[in-house]
Amino acid sequence: MRRITLWLLSTVAALVLLFSYKTSTMGPGGESSAIAAGSDGSTGSSWSGTDDGSGTGSAGSPNDSSGGSPDSGGSPGGASGTATGSVAQTRWGPVQVRITVSGGKITDVTAVQVPDGNHRDQEINDYAVPVLRQEAISAQSANIDTVSGATVTSEGYRESLQSALDAAHLK
Amino acid sequence: MNLTVEIDRRAWVVQVMGLPVSVHLRGPEVRTDAVAERVERVFAELRELDAVFSTYRPESVLGRLGGAPPGPTATADPLVREVVTLCEEARARTGGWFDTRRLPLPGGGVGFDPSGLVKGWAVQRAARWLADLDGHDRCLNAGGDVLLRTGPGRPSWRVGVEDPDHPERLLDVLELERGAVATSGTARRGAHITDPRSGRPAEAVRSVTVVGPELLWADVYATAAVARGADALDWLATLDGYAALLVDATGRVAATPGWPGGRMLRAA
Numbered sequence: 543m544r545r546i547t548l549w550l551l552s553t554v555a556a557l558v559l560l561f562s563y564k565t566s567t568m569g570p571g572g573e574s575s576a577i578a579a580g581s582d583g584s585t586g587s588s589w590s591g592t593d594d595g596s597g598t599g600s601a602g603s604p605n606d607s608s609g610g611s612p613d614s615g616g617s618p619g620g621a622s623g624t625a626t627g628s629v630a631q632t633r634w635g636p637v638q639v640r641i642t643v644s645g646g647k648i649t650d651v652t653a654v655q656v657p658d659g660n661h662r663d664q665e666i667n668d669y670a671v672p673v674l675r676q677e678a679i680s681a682q683s684a685n686i687d688t689v690s691g692a693t694v695t696s697e698g699y700r701e702s703l704q705s706a707l708d709a710a711h712l713k
Numbered sequence: 714m715n716l717t718v719e720i721d722r723r724a725w726v727v728q729v730m731g732l733p734v735s736v737h738l739r740g741p742e743v744r745t746d747a748v749a750e751r752v753e754r755v756f757a758e759l760r761e762l763d764a765v766f767s768t769y770r771p772e773s774v775l776g777r778l779g780g781a782p783p784g785p786t787a788t789a790d791p792l793v794r795e796v797v798t799l800c801e802e803a804r805a806r807t808g809g810w811f812d813t814r815r816l817p818l819p820g821g822g823v824g825f826d827p828s829g830l831v832k833g834w835a836v837q838r839a840a841r842w843l844a845d846l847d848g849h850d851r852c853l854n855a856g857g858d859v860l861l862r863t864g865p866g867r868p869s870w871r872v873g874v875e876d877p878d879h880p881e882r883l884l885d886v887l888e889l890e891r892g893a894v895a896t897s898g899t900a901r902r903g904a905h906i907t908d909p910r911s912g913r914p915a916e917a918v919r920s921v922t923v924v925g926p927e928l929l930w931a932d933v934y935a936t937a938a939v940a941r942g943a944d945a946l947d948w949l950a951t952l953d954g955y956a957a958l959l960v961d962a963t964g965r966v967a968a969t970p971g972w973p974g975g976r977m978l979r980a981a
Binding site (some may be wrong): 592679685686687688689690691692693694695698703704705707708710711712 | 722723724725726731732733735737779852855856857858859861870871872873875877878882883886894895896897898920922971
């Protein structure tokens with residue numbers, strides 16, 4: 543179960559990353575704080591759902607236990623429910639996303655908290671997640687489809703460009 | 714301006730073998746149950762192989778061996794036999810720099826650990842479930858190692874090569890129609906590749922990315938090159954059908970003559 547949570551929070555953080563990419567295309571500032579907040583999956587995040595109970599327990603890297611998340615069993619195969627990411631502080635204000643998972647797959651992504659109050663913020667709200675997904679690919683990564691890098695464990699994945707590329711095509 | 718007709722694309726991500734594994738498919742039927750079923754078989758096979766080969770599971774075949782060389786009981790399983798044979802071949806192909814016989818084990822101590830080979834082998838094997846999806850392009854990524862294929866007349870997959878010092882940046886972008894890209898290095902997990910000669914972590918090379926036809930061998934060669942250190946690029950340049958990009962401990966970037974990326978870097 544803990545691994546499922548971790549995995550989901552990875553994706554939550556991935557979406558926060560997308561917000562940060564948007565930030566970076568529109569001017570300096572905000573990027574690092576957004577990533578830092580999104581990376582901290584163990585704080586201010588919640589998960590509710592069910593597991594299929596098969597508990598096969600993937601083999602994990604010893605590093606997986608960092609960040610206070612014990613590396614104990616749980617196949618993501620049958621997970622269902624929702625996970626809400628921690629609030630990330632962006633240049634425009636707080637951003638928070640919620641992921642809905644059914645049968646181990648992400649079925650919906652919604653922004654539960656976005657900044658408002660001026661024209662630019664409204665623009666962000668209107669396009670929210672879909673636009674930001676596109677930004678992650680075109681602006682940040684030269685329109686790439688995938689990333690090759692040194693072995694990414696579940697811990698590293700939530701901060702990786704690959705997690706953003708995956709999230710952009712999960713629906 | 715992009716005049717290509719948009720092809721429907723879908724991704725799946727599952728945590729298996731301790732790694733995030735993603736499957737991206739492009740094609741007309743990516744939203745059908747039939748295609749989803751194939752992808753599910755890929756993940757199911759990876760879970761089955763992990764149950765046999767994980768050194769983190771005490772009940773797996775490798776877990777029960779606890780670092781001992783596989784004997785007749787273990788190699789009675791044809792999959793274990795295949796992996797043991799491939800480990801020997803990997804040692805021969807890399808001049809001994811990829812050696813699964815004396816590696817640090819998860820539970821402490823030193824012993825037989827084929828994990829560095831099993832990942833690429835397992836992904837390559839599981840990807841066969843997608844082999845006959847006509848009209849579909851596939852791109853698998855297992856913790857940073859990529860296996861891909863496009864159909865005739867379809868756009869290539871664009872693979873970013875991560876900058877080991879700035880994971881949010883790319884060293885290069887490769888446009889590939891088929892084959893594999895594997896990266897080994899110290900960026901994500903520190904110096905975790907053991908120099909088989911000294912038994913100590915290898916640190917002279919920061920990152921090696923290998924491109925070639927098979928993920929299994931791209932991965933093995935990348936790992937061997939990190940272990941090898943100083944003369945790794947010269948050795949990589951001798952590999953038939955494979956090319957590489959290397960970042961050394963000082964941050965210098967160089968590539969073998971066959972490197973297909975846009976940087977066109979050469980060894981100094």
